[in-house]
Amino acid sequence: MSSSEYKCLARVPYELRTETTCTAAEQCRAQTLASLKPHPELVEACAPLYSAITEIAHTTEACSPSGETNELVDEDIVNFYAVANAVRIEVAPLAARGELGEAATRVLDAIRFVDDLGRKGTVLGSALSTSAAGRLADTLDELATDPRLTDDDARAIARDLDVLLASSPRWDAVMRQEQATSAKTAPLMRTDMIPVLAILDAQAPGIQRVCSGTLRDCVEHLDEVHVEGAADFKEFAQRLGRRDSALAFVRMQIALRLAPPADCSNPARRRAILQPWADRAVVGEGRDPVVTPPAWQINPTDPPRLVPRALRCVHATI
Numbered sequence: 001m002s003s004s005e006y007k008c009l010a011r012v013p014y015e016l017r018t019e020t021t022c023t024a025a026e027q028c029r030a031q032t033l034a035s036l037k038p039h040p041e042l043v044e045a046c047a048p049l050y051s052a053i054t055e056i057a058h059t060t061e062a063c064s065p066s067g068e069t070n071e072l073v074d075e076d077i078v079n080f081y082a083v084a085n086a087v088r089i090e091v092a093p094l095a096a097r098g099e100l101g102e103a104a105t106r107v108l109d110a111i112r113f114v115d116d117l118g119r120k121g122t123v124l125g126s127a128l129s130t131s132a133a134g135r136l137a138d139t140l141d142e143l144a145t146d147p148r149l150t151d152d153d154a155r156a157i158a159r160d161l162d163v164l165l166a167s168s169p170r171w172d173a174v175m176r177q178e179q180a181t182s183a184k185t186a187p188l189m190r191t192d193m194i195p196v197l198a199i200l201d202a203q204a205p206g207i208q209r210v211c212s213g214t215l216r217d218c219v220e221h222l223d224e225v226h227v228e229g230a231a232d233f234k235e236f237a238q239r240l241g242r243r244d245s246a247l248a249f250v251r252m253q254i255a256l257r258l259a260p261p262a263d264c265s266n267p268a269r270r271r272a273i274l275q276p277w278a279d280r281a282v283v284g285e286g287r288d289p290v291v292t293p294p295a296w297q298i299n300p301t302d303p304p305r306l307v308p309r310a311l312r313c314v315h316a317t318i
Helices: 003-017 040-045 047-057 071-075 077-081 083-096 100-119 123-144 151-165 171-188 194-210 215-225 234-258 261-265 267-277
Strands: 290-292
Touching: 003 040, 003 047, 003 077, 003 083, 040 047, 040 083, 047 083, 047 100, 077 083, 077 123, 083 100, 083 123, 100 123, 100 151, 100 171, 123 151, 123 171, 123 234, 151 234, 171 194, 171 215, 171 234, 194 215, 215 234, 234 267, 234 290, 261 267
Parallel strands: none
Antiparallel strands: none
């Protein structure tokens, strides 16, 4: 990411904080797209970021202009975290005008963008990418549950989500990048990095063996290949899976959106509709069932979501 893109992102948290009314002791919830004030000057300042998102979203990983690595992701945590809000600021006017399909396309492109950066970052970069993807999924859900969204636009969102779910970032690739970045930065460190590099090298074969399949298999067997003295990154691997559970939730919402109203409101028929994504997210009971990550993605220290993800029966009005 360029310096102009980071300058834009540095402004985003400040601009949004000026609109919140909660006190410092409260946890401020994200504003809805409908309540977000227009920020034309900020949108203009973030034009380089939006251009980069579009460019990266429509290139292959091998040809990605972000390069083989993305060290900036790890260097500026707060700014990278603001990508999701920068995109909300961009798409809010589109949603207000009823251009929901275009708004959804830009959110989906942003998810591809953070995926790309996460793949080229280290463990920390992957965590930031996963968090940003989850926040973007929440924005996409707002669009998916807007009654003005057409069925054609909903089907387009579904196709893009299917592609994203089929191309999830891999933990073994993240750890290879962690090892490569550690080796690259070792000469710049004041402490002796040789023991650290030796540990990373020792655990690499084990991670490659247990993480060459599904992420769930990887998480459930990481303890078996842990090397003494190595950092325990299992919690980060668990969090990587939440990118899929968040996207699966929106894909479920779209599936219900396109289903006949009688099927959406019928619990048995609804379960059948949602079955294709049953391994990626857990669906509760009730009229508006809450969707949560699978147990293998949950860590006891995780804070609860302020606003649970809940499926709704919403159908197009146009």
